[in-house]
Amino acid sequence: MEIDYSFLSNTLLFRGTTNDEIRAILQCLQATSKDYQKGDMIYHAGDTVDSIGLILHGSVHIESDDIWGNRSILDHIDNGQIFAETYALIPGETLMVNVVAAKDCQILFLNIGKFIKTCSSNCDFHTKVIRNLLMIAARKNLNLSQRIFHTASKSIRGRLTSYLSQQAKINGSYQFTIPFNRQQLADYLGIDRSAMSNELSKMQKEGILSVQKNTFHIF
């Protein structure tokens, strides 16, 4: 397996490690890589896993199929990011979701479950990876909490204002651009797209905000 160390050392997981350390860690983590074609299922709902996936090339979707067969995309994971770390860390916990290749991709699998539990060599670089994992988990936690927060209101208006207020705060400006199109924003907030469009129109008529494409201006 050809390893691109400079790529890995720029990922959140390996941040702050040297090439030598990465080499050692990959050994510990029993790293293997595998290629997938767009649409391939990488992990199935119901699987138990002990390896996280790190995306070397391409991207994946975290998807959920409900009982009626409706597929919804819960998350998009890009190049350099990891997935399934929660499930790899908690032994025996079954995946609620599918992981599907969004593009052709190459995944590096790292057996983190075994690593956490049994790898005895408590060297410096072990701690680095665990710290990095902790920071990734904390960040993910924050994102999940925020989403729950923004969907707490029962009205479309309430959810929009919650989300948009936060975006304004993050950007430090009443004018900002969001990383979603309308459908994605509606999915994120758990509401119907057309109803949301309608509400945004009303808010513009009321003079609360203005929108051009993904750029919002709150008054």
Next chain:
Amino acid sequence: MEIDYSFLSNTLLFRGTTNDEIRAILQCLQATSKDYQKGDMIYHAGDTVDSIGLILHGSVHIESDDIWGNRSILDHIDNGQIFAETYALIPGETLMVNVVAAKDCQILFLNIGKFIKTCSSNCDFHTKVIRNLLMIAARKNLNLSQRIFHTASKSIRGRLTSYLSQQAKINGSYQFTIPFNRQQLADYLGIDRSAMSNELSKMQKEGILSVQKNTFHIF
């Protein structure tokens, strides 16, 4: 400060550490304890924090006040558990919620932010605490993901079946008892209590399930 080492060594954060190690860790984490009376605000929304709280006695609520002053309880943290770890780990991130004493309580504050960033002594017991923190974060992650999952459906029926199916699976039985009363379940699923009661009645009439208090039986 009197430290109850046997209590601490039974918490998830200090699991697997000896009394001597706990003593050293508390030093590193600049541990201080403080007493609060029921209703006291421990952390305010908008604060930035670098210390996590570990509950020595009592319990706290994670609360949110919306713009209209409606207070909703997002989480209940008990004796031995920690709070604010996400915010302590991510520098500069402001709290979205209030932490309020649910009972008279004693909180041990641990400066984890500084610890993660600057504490240089990478000893065995440091790694233990970080590992424990990672496991706590992963578990929290899973809980948040599951809540998002159960609130993904737009109908009350859908949310109930999602939640109840999972409970049945966790308990390995079609008969199980949930840790919520009706109001708490409704809050968790983000729906109106009376509407939920109504839906549960319908489901019972349809012969899908039966309920007595918090005990469900799915057919």
Next chain:
DNA sequence: AAAAGTATGTTGTTATAACAACAAAAAAGG
């Protein structure tokens, strides 16, 4: 045991969001 306080179920009304269907605008492709 009575009284007060909570929790739960029931019902009817109302507001609102989902849904469907389409038009208009924007982006992508040839």
Next chain:
DNA sequence: CCTTTTTTGTTGTTATAACAACATACTTTT
């Protein structure tokens, strides 16, 4: 540049959940 596809906005209808108000059951207190 024209065609096709995708995205967004608009409208009307319908289903449904929120809400309010109350009755009943269950707890807790004294």
